[in-house]
Amino acid sequence: MSGNIAENMEVIGADGVHVGTVDRxxxxxxxxxxxxxxxxxxxxxxxxxxxxxxxxxxxxxxxSANADVAVTLEEEESGRPVDL
Incomplete structure (x- = not known):
């Protein structure tokens, strides 16, 4: 499925709320x-x-997660979770 993901695509939660935009x-x-x-x-x-x-x-x-949960799943470049 990752082959279908391209730059500038919008990333949304399961609830349709904006999470981010694909860089790559x-x-x-x-x-x-x-x-x-x-x-x-x-x-x-x-x-x-x-x-x-x-x-x-x-x-x-x-x-697969709603946007409010998805932002808690984000990682830093190092692979560590983002500390909200």
């Missing part, structure tokens, strides 16, 4: 654009494991 796929993770980072994590990329992708629908990547 690296290994087994989606790298989100820096512009989608927030708060104290602003200015660098966050990542979401491909295992959380439920479907690719047109220009959207739908995750």
């Amino acid at each position: 796929v690296e290994a087994n993770r989606i790298k989100l654009k820096k512009a989608d980072s927030f708060g104290k994590h602003e200015g660098h990329h966050h990542y979401i494991e491909l295992g959380f992708v439920a479907d690719v629908e047109g220009d959207k990547v739908r995750l």
